[in-house]
Amino acid sequence: MVSRVHVVGIPGSLREGSYTRATVKIALEGAREAGASTEHIDLRECALPFCRGGGDEDLEGDVQGLRERVKRAHGIVLGTPEYHGSYSGVLKNALDLMGFDEFENKVIGLVGVSGGRMGAHSAMSHLREVGRALHAWVVPTQAGVPRAWDVFDDEALTLEDEDLAKRVKSVGAEVTRYAKLHSVENARAFLDAWAAAQPNPGAEDR
Numbered sequence: 086m087v088s089r090v091h092v093v094g095i096p097g098s099l100r101e102g103s104y105t106r107a108t109v110k111i112a113l114e115g116a117r118e119a120g121a122s123t124e125h126i127d128l129r130e131c132a133l134p135f136c137r138g139g140g141d142e143d144l145e146g147d148v149q150g151l152r153e154r155v156k157r158a159h160g161i162v163l164g165t166p167e168y169h170g171s172y173s174g175v176l177k178n179a180l181d182l183m184g185f186d187e188f189e190n191k192v193i194g195l196v197g198v199s200g201g202r203m204g205a206h207s208a209m210s211h212l213r214e215v216g217r218a219l220h221a222w223v224v225p226t227q228a229g230v231p232r233a234w235d236v237f238d239d240e241a242l243t244l245e246d247e248d249l250a251k252r253v254k255s256v257g258a259e260v261t262r263y264a265k266l267h268s269v270e271n272a273r274a275f276l277d278a279w280a281a282a283q284p285n286p287g288a289e290d291r
């Protein structure tokens with residue numbers, strides 16, 4: 086079992102005063118309250134090339150640095166604004182520059198913000214698919230902030246809806262709890278045995 090779960094948060098918005106960034110920070114607060122150490126990865130501070138798919142970008146800019154920071158994490162909170170019914174391109178590019186080494190068997194939590202009333206539901210559903218493709222465990226609880234301009238204080242970037250803030254925090258807490266569970270030796274052994282088991286074990290006895 087790891088001594089302390091480490092959770093990183095990656096908001097997929099580069100906008101100054103981004104509500105997504107503020108939301109990810111709240112989720113990380115929830116992770117800390119659940120006992121994790123946390124790191125906020127601000128993509129504005131990462132020099133990332135576009136993923137070209139050939140691996141020749143591996144040594145460019147901060148690609149290795151980003152990978153190392155995510156590799157160290159047991160859990161990852163991904164935050165996205167809703168852009169045209171999906172998640173943002175900047176987050177997609179960052180994810181495409183990484184892969185199984187950073188995400189496989191890790192625990193992912195999702196938060197999203199939108200200008201409209203749907204609360205980034207589509208964006209988070211699409212991200213859930215990406216998590217599956219990366220063989221990560223995406224926790225069921227997710228938090229969407231609809232009409233973000235209406236519930237955030239623009240100066241302090243605090244989320245004024247307490248219930249919503251609680252839900253956002255619960256994503257960070259759930260990531261921490263499940264990341265911890267994944268690191269427990271017995272739980273790992275159980276998951277490995279389950280993966281190696283014949284389909285529907287015991288069904289022949291019924």
Ligand SMILES: Cc1cc2nc3c(=O)[nH]c(=O)nc-3n(C[C@H](O)[C@H](O)[C@H](O)COP(=O)(O)O)c2cc1C
Nearest residue numbers: 098100103104105166167168169170199200201233
């Ligand atoms: C390119 C673009 C597309 C957007 N598409 C949607 C959308 O489909 N649905 C929606 O509710 N809001 C949409 N919005 C509004 C954003 O979700 C909203 O402004 C959000 O706060 C942006 O996140 P940020 O504050 O982290 O930058 C869009 C904004 C941009 C810039």
